[in-house]
Amino acid sequence: RINYREFCIHVFESVYMRYRKQWYQRRVRGLRLAIWRAVIERDEWWEKRSGPENIDETLFYRSIILAYNSGLVISHILPGVEELIGEIADKQKEFVLRSGYEQMAQMGLISV
Numbered sequence: 736r737i738n739y740r741e742f743c744i745h746v747f748e749s750v751y752m753r754y755r756k757q758w759y760q761r762r763v764r765g766l767r768l769a770i771w772r773a774v775i776e777r778d779e780w781w782e783k784r785s786g787p788e789n790i791d792e793t794l795f796y797r798s799i800i801l802a803y804n805s806g807l808v809i810s811h812i813l814p815g816v817e818e819l820i821g822e823i824a825d826k827q828k829e830f831v832l833r834s835g836y837e838q839m840a841q842m843g844l845i846s847v
Contacts, residue, residue, distance in 0.1 A: 771795075772819070774798050809839065820832060
């Protein structure tokens, strides 16, 4: 015999928890993206330096190294390159960021 009340409560709880988890994941992803976007825009390094050979002088790079040295898994805190590039309109910034991601991949910090 089916207890419809318990069944309805179970269905409601499972749908609610799935929605809540998805909402939380979207919130965290959006916050993470906003933080890294702010880090990128913080410096004027885009105008001062010409290319990816100077990326180690950037707040972006230094933040990643600090996180790595603190024991954080970079791939967990850094948004994907395409996700981050989607927020940037400047082609020079896009080029330097892609180069930075490639360097981090070569170092084994992330997988591209």
